[in-house]
Amino acid sequence: MSDRVxxxxxxxxxxxxxxxxxxxxxxxxxxxxxxxxxxxxxxxxENGKFRTNFCGFVVVTPNENILVDTGYGPGxxxxxxxxxxxxxxxxxxxxxxxxxxxxxxxxxxxGDHIGWNINDEDGTAKPRFPNARYIIPQKDWDxxxxxxxxxxxxxxxxxxxxxxTSTGRLEIVDGEYRVTPEIVTLPSPGHTPGHQCAAITSxxxxxxxxxxxxxxxxxxEQPDWNVGADIDKEKARESRMSLxxxxxxxxxxxxxxxxxxNQNIGVVIKGEGKKYWQAL
Ligand SMILES: [Zn+2]
Numbered sequence: 001m002s003d004r005v006x007x008x009x010x011x012x013x014x015x016x017x018x019x020x021x022x023x024x025x026x027x028x029x030x031x032x033x034x035x036x037x038x039x040x041x042x043x044x045x046e047n048g049k050f051r052t053n054f055c056g057f058v059v060v061t062p063n064e065n066i067l068v069d070t071g072y073g074p075g076x077x078x079x080x081x082x083x084x085x086x087x088x089x090x091x092x093x094x095x096x097x098x099x100x101x102x103x104x105x106x107x108x109x110x111g112d113h114i115g116w117n118i119n120d121e122d123g124t125a126k127p128r129f130p131n132a133r134y135i136i137p138q139k140d141w142d143x144x145x146x147x148x149x150x151x152x153x154x155x156x157x158x159x160x161x162x163x164x165t166s167t168g169r170l171e172i173v174d175g176e177y178r179v180t181p182e183i184v185t186l187p188s189p190g191h192t193p194g195h196q197c198a199a200i201t202s203x204x205x206x207x208x209x210x211x212x213x214x215x216x217x218x219x220x221e222q223p224d225w226n227v228g229a230d231i232d233k234e235k236a237r238e239s240r241m242s243l244x245x246x247x248x249x250x251x252x253x254x255x256x257x258x259x260x261x262n263q264n265i266g267v268v269i270k271g272e273g274k275k276y277w278q279a280l
Contacts, residue, residue, distance in 0.1 A: 001262050001263055001265075001279045001280065002262065002265060002280060003016075003261065003262055003265070004265070005207065005253050005255070005265045005280055007200050007201075007202050007205045007206065007207035007253055008182070008201070008202025008203030008204065008205040009061065009062050009182070009202045009203060010059060010060065010061050010062075010182050010183075010200055010202045010207065011059070011060045012057050012058075012059050012200070012207055012209065012253070012255050012265065013057065013058050013059075013060065013094050014055050014056075014057055014255065014261060014262075014264060014265065015055060015056045015057060015058055015067075015071065015087050015090045015091055015094075016053060016054075016055050016086060016087075016090055016261045017053075017054045017055060017056060017071030017072050017073075017085040017086055017087040017090075017115070017116075018053065018054040018071065018072050018075075018077065018080060018083055018085055018086070019053050019054075019083075019261070020051070020052050020053065020054065020080055021080065021081070022045050022047065022049030022050060022051050023049060023050050023052075024049065024050065025037055025044060025048075025049070025050040027050070027228075028050050028052070028215065028216075028227055028228065029050075029225055029226070029227055029228070030228045031225075031226055031228075031233075032225050037218075040218045040221070040222075043216055043217055043218040050216070051260050052215060052216070052258045052259075052260070053257075053258060053259070053260050053261045053264070054071050054072045054085075054112050054257065054258070055069075055071065055257040055258070055261060055264060056068060056069040056070050056071045056087060056113070056116075056257060057069065057209050057255055057257070058091060058094065058096060058101075059183065059198070059200065059209070061180055061181075061182050061183070061202075063180065064102040064103055064180055065096055065100050065101050065102055065103075066101070066102065066103040066104070066105060066179065066180070066183065066198075067101055067103070067104045067105070067129065067132075068105045068107065068198045068209040068211075069105070069106060069107055069113040069114075069209070069211065069257055070087065070104060070106070070113065070114055070115055070116035070117050070128070071085055071087040071112065071113070071115045071116055072085050072111065072112045072115040073085050073087075073111075073114075073115025073116050073160070074088075074115070074116065074121075085115060085116065087115075087116050088116065088128075098128055098129045098130065099129075099130060099131055100131075101129040101131065101132045102131065102132055102133070103132055103133055103134075103135065103179060103180070104117065104129055104132045104133070104134045104135065105135045105179065105183075105185065105196075105198050106134070106135070106136045106137075106140075106161070107137075107195060107196055107197065107198065107209070107210075107211025107212065108137065108140050108191060108192040108194065108195040108196070108211055108212060109136060109137070109140040109141065109144045109153075109156075109157050109161060109192065109194075110153065110156070110192065110212070110229070111152075111153070111156035111160065113211065113212075113257070114156065114157070114160040114161055115160060116128050117129075117134065117160045117161060117164065118159065118160050118161075118163050118164070120159075120163075125159075125163035126163070126167075127163075127164060127167055127169060132169065133169050133170075133171055134161075134164050134169055134170050134171065135171045135173055135177065135179060135185070136161060136170065136171070136172055136173070136194075137172075137173060137174070137185075137187075137192075137193075137194030137195065137196050138172045138173060138174040138194055139174065139189070139192075139193040139194030140192050140193060140194035140195070141157075141161070141172050141194070142193075142194075143192065143193045143194070143231075144156075144157040144161075144192075145157060145158075145162075173185060173196075174187075174194075175187060177196075179198070182200050182201060182202045183198055183199070183200050184198075184199050184201075185197070185198060185199070186198070186199045186208070188210075188211070188213050188239040188243060189232065189235050189236075189239060190230055190231070190232050190233070190234070190235035190236025190237065190238065190239045190240075191211070191212040191213065191227075191229065191230050191231065191236050191239075192212075192231055193231065193232070195211055195212065195213070195239070196211070197209060197210050197211055197213060197243070205251075205253070206250055206251060206252045206253070207252060207253040207254070207255065208247070208252050208253075208254055208255070209255045209256075209257070210243075210254060210255065210256050210257075211257065212227075212229070212257075212258065213236075213239060213240055213243060213256075214240055214256065215227050215256075215258040215259075216258070216259060217259060217263075217266075217276070217277035219240060220244060220268055220275055220276055220277040221274055221275060221276055221277075223237060223240035223241045223244050224237050224240075224241070244268055244275055245275075247267070247268040248267075248268040248269065248270040248275055249270075251267070252267070252268070253265065253266075253267060253280065254266055254267060254268060259277075262279075263279040264279075265279065265280050266278050266279040266280050267280060
């Protein structure tokens with residue numbers, strides 16, 4: 001199991017930001033009865049708790065360094081014992097600095113995917129990645145700056161995205177949007193209205209960074225299980241079901257930011273009458 005994978009000429013490398021404390025599965029999947037987990041204990045820890053990490057990815061192509069999601073941010077995060085995010089430290093460990101980043105893609109505008117977009121440590125908000133363009137989904141921008149967004153979600157977007165509007169570096173996109181010759185955004189609505197995956201094709205190989213299409217390998221087997229944070233639960237299920245089939249049928253290498261670090265890059269296998277996750 002690895003923190004990285006090669007897709008043709010492209011490499012996807014996981015950047016761990018935060019390791020969250022274990023929680024009761026029902027906190028994450030409020031609609032799933034506790035006994036439904038009995039068949040899936042392998043996806044919980046030894047105490048029957050649900051584990052998640054907060055990660056982003058750097059995608060290294062022959063011509064660009066691209067971040068897909070920027071984690072929860074520097075913190076300290078009160079909800080996680082004042083833990084601090086390690087995203088930039090881990091970027092440096094792979095030999096890159098913020099100046100080296102050409103493009104940032106946010107799969108969606110929840111706070112745990114946009115946390116390092118902005119540097120406001122000296123009191124002035126500016127792009128954390130000064131040479132990058134930032135690509136965000138139009139429908140998320142509209143939703144989280146509109147009347148229906150939960151106040152804390154709207155506040156996160158004001159803090160971590162809105163300062164980009166005056167920089168000329170923000171690209172607000174809809175539909176499939178060509179980012180580089182290898183990378184295209186793929187709409188996958190439900191978790192949020194504009195949720196987008198980052199799909200990669202290189203030398204006939206396929207990879208994808210899935211954002212919050214799913215949060216745990218259990219949802220490969222049970223794509224109809226929603227997390228509490230899925231805004232449109234039915235659309236989220238539809239996006240998961242159709243994409244899980246594509247991942248299996250077309251041999252995608254799949255990178256998921258909330259699966260536990262080092263188990264979060266894998267493939268979807270079809271067999272024994274089901275689909276399941278196999279970490280690479
Ligand atoms: Zn998330």
